[in-house]
Amino acid sequence: MLKQREPIVAIATPLGESAIGVLRLSGLGVWEKIRELFLIRGGPRPRYAHFVKLKDQEGGILDEGIMVYYRSPRSYTGEDMVELFLHGNPIILKKALELFLSRGIRLAEPGEFTKRAFLNGKMDLLQAEAVADLIGARSERALKSAQRRLQGELSSLINTMRDRLLEILAHVEADIEFSEEDIPTLDRGQLVNLLQNLDKDIEKLLSTVRTGEFLARGINLALVGKPNVGKSSLFNALLGKERAIVTHLPGTTRDFLQENLNIEGVPINLIDTAGIRHTEDPVEKIGVERSLQKLNTSDMVLLVLDGSKDLEDEDLSIHERVRELEHLVVINKADLGVRESVAKSFPQAIRVSALKGEGIEELKRILLERLGIHLSDSLQVYLSVRHEALLKKSQKVLKSLLNRLETEEIFPEILMLDLREVLIYLEEIIGVVSTEDILGSIFSKFCIGK
Numbered sequence: 001m002l003k004q005r006e007p008i009v010a011i012a013t014p015l016g017e018s019a020i021g022v023l024r025l026s027g028l029g030v031w032e033k034i035r036e037l038f039l040i041r042g043g044p045r046p047r048y049a050h051f052v053k054l055k056d057q058e059g060g061i062l063d064e065g066i067m068v069y070y071r072s073p074r075s076y077t078g079e080d081m082v083e084l085f086l087h088g089n090p091i092i093l094k095k096a097l098e099l100f101l102s103r104g105i106r107l108a109e110p111g112e113f114t115k116r117a118f119l120n121g122k123m124d125l126l127q128a129e130a131v132a133d134l135i136g137a138r139s140e141r142a143l144k145s146a147q148r149r150l151q152g153e154l155s156s157l158i159n160t161m162r163d164r165l166l167e168i169l170a171h172v173e174a175d176i177e178f179s180e181e182d183i184p185t186l187d188r189g190q191l192v193n194l195l196q197n198l199d200k201d202i203e204k205l206l207s208t209v210r211t212g213e214f215l216a217r218g219i220n221l222a223l224v225g226k227p228n229v230g231k232s233s234l235f236n237a238l239l240g241k242e243r244a245i246v247t248h249l250p251g252t253t254r255d256f257l258q259e260n261l262n263i264e265g266v267p268i269n270l271i272d273t274a275g276i277r278h279t280e281d282p283v284e285k286i287g288v289e290r291s292l293q294k295l296n297t298s299d300m301v302l303l304v305l306d307g308s309k310d311l312e313d314e315d316l317s318i319h320e321r322v323r324e325l326e327h328l329v330v331i332n333k334a335d336l337g338v339r340e341s342v343a344k345s346f347p348q349a350i351r352v353s354a355l356k357g358e359g360i361e362e363l364k365r366i367l368l369e370r371l372g373i374h375l376s377d378s379l380q381v382y383l384s385v386r387h388e389a390l391l392k393k394s395q396k397v398l399k400s401l402l403n404r405l406e407t408e409e410i411f412p413e414i415l416m417l418d419l420r421e422v423l424i425y426l427e428e429i430i431g432v433v434s435t436e437d438i439l440g441s442i443f444s445k446f447c448i449g450k
C-alpha cells in the first residue's frame with residue numbers, strides 16, 4: 001500500500017567543499033510546504049530540472065541551483081519528493097536545511113528515505129539492505145555483489161524457494177481439507193524429495209555467508225612473530241610500498257600498523273604488529289600486549305618465522321598461541337636458505353623472501369584459499385549475518401522435519417505448521433513479514449539522506 005508520510009529532509013552529500021551539494025526532501029505535500037522559499041518560473045513540472053533561487057530568512061537569496069520535483073508514486077520513496085542541487089558549500093547547505101526545518105519539516109533519520117521506499121513496495125528488504133551495502137562497499141567485488149542484490153538477484157532466489165514451499169503447503173493443506181475425497185496428494189517420497197532439495201539450496205546459500213561478511217567489513221589479517229623475523233618487511237611487500245619502518249634492530253615496530261590491502265577484490269585490513277618477546281622496556285611491553293590483542297581479534301593470523309635461523313622458544317610459544325586460531329605459517333628470509341630444523345617443524349609452511357619479493361603472490365593465493373572465500377562468478381550474491389540467522393532457523397526446522405519424516409508418521413496438521421514456520425523465516429529475509437524492530441535495526445545503519 002502506497003502511503004505518504006510526514007515530510008522529511010536531509011543533506012544527501014558529504015559536508016565539504018564540492019561543486020554541488022544535494023538536499024533531499026520527501027513526504028506528503030512537501031513541495032507545498034516549501035514553495036514560498038523559492039523563486040521559480042512556472043511549474044513545478046515533475047521530473048524536470050528547474051533552475052531556482054532559494055530565498056534566505058531575510059528575503060535575500062541564499063543560493064541558486066537546480067530543483068527536481070517528483071510526484072508520488074513516481075519517486076525513490078514513492079512519495080512526493082524534492083531534490084535540490086545547490087553549490088557544495090557546507091554553510092549554504094546547512095542554512096538551506098535550517099530553512100526547511102523552520103517550515104516544520106523534520107530531519108530524516110538514517111536510512112529513512114530507503115525505509116519509506118521499502119514500506120511503499122518500491123523494493124524488498126534485501127534490495128533496501130543492498131543500497132546500504134552499495135554505498136559502503138570497500139572493494140569492487142563487494143560493490144558488484146551489492147549491485148546484483150539491488151537488481152533483485154538474491155530476492156528472486158529466495159522467492160523461488162518460497163514459491164516451492166508454498167506449493168508444497170498447498171498440497172498439504174488440500175490433504176487436510178479434502179482428506180475424504182480422492183484427489184492426488186504428495187506421497188511421502190515426493191515430499192521428502194522436495195524438502196531435501198530445498199534444504200540443499202539453503203545450504204548452498206549459507207556457504208556464501210562468510211564471504212559476504214568479509215566483503216562487507218574486510219578481513220582482519222595480522223602479521224605476528226618474534227622480533228626481527230621480517231614482519232614489517234612482509235607487511236611492506238604485501239602492500240607493495242614502504243609503509244612500515246624496517247631496521248636490523250629487533251624491537252623496531254613498537255605499535256601496530258594497519259593498512260588496507262586488496263587481493264583480487266577482497267578487502268583486507270593488514271596489520272603489522274610489534275615482535276612478541278619478553279621485555280622490560282615499558283613501551284615495548286605495551287606494544288607486545290597490543291600484538292597479543294590483535295592476534296585474538298583477527299580473522300586470520302600469519303605467523304612469521306625467520307628461516308635462516310634455528311627455531312627459538314619464542315617462536316614455539318607464539319605458535320602455541322596461534323594454534324587454535326585460523327593461521328598460516330610463513331617462513332621468511334628464504335633467500336638465505338631455510339634451516340632444516342625450521343623446515344622439519346613446519347613442512348607445510350609457505351616460504352617467502354620479503355626482501356626479494358619472492359613467494360608473495362603465492363602467499364596471497366593461498367591466503368584466499370584458506371579463508372575459504374568462494375570467488376566463483378556463478379554465485380556472487382553474498383549474504384549478511386541477518387540473512388544467515390534466518391536461513392539457519394529455517395534449515396533447522398526443515399532438518400528436524402526431514403528426520404521425523406524418516407522415522408514416524410506425521411499428521412498433516414503438524415507438517416503444515418512446520419512448513420509455515422520455514423516459510424515465515426524465508427519471508428522475513430525479503431521483508432514480506434517485518435516488524436518495526438527489524439526495520440529499525442536495519443535502517444539505523446544507513447547514512448542520513450539515503
Ligand SMILES: Nc1nc2c(ncn2[C@@H]2O[C@H](COP(=O)(O)OP(=O)(O)OP(=O)(O)O)[C@@H](O)[C@H]2O)c(=O)[nH]1
Binds near residue numbers: 229230249251252353
Ligand atoms: N635476507 C633477508 N632479510 C630480510 C628479509 N625480510 C626482512 N629482512 C631483514 O630482517 C631485518 C628485520 O626486518 P623487519 O621487517 O624490521 O622485522 P620485524 O619482524 O618487523 O621486526 P620487529 O619490528 O623488530 O619485530 C631487516 O634488516 C630486514 O632487512 C628477507 O626476506 N630476507
Ligand SMILES: [Mg+2]
Binds near residue numbers: 231252
Ligand atoms: Mg617490525
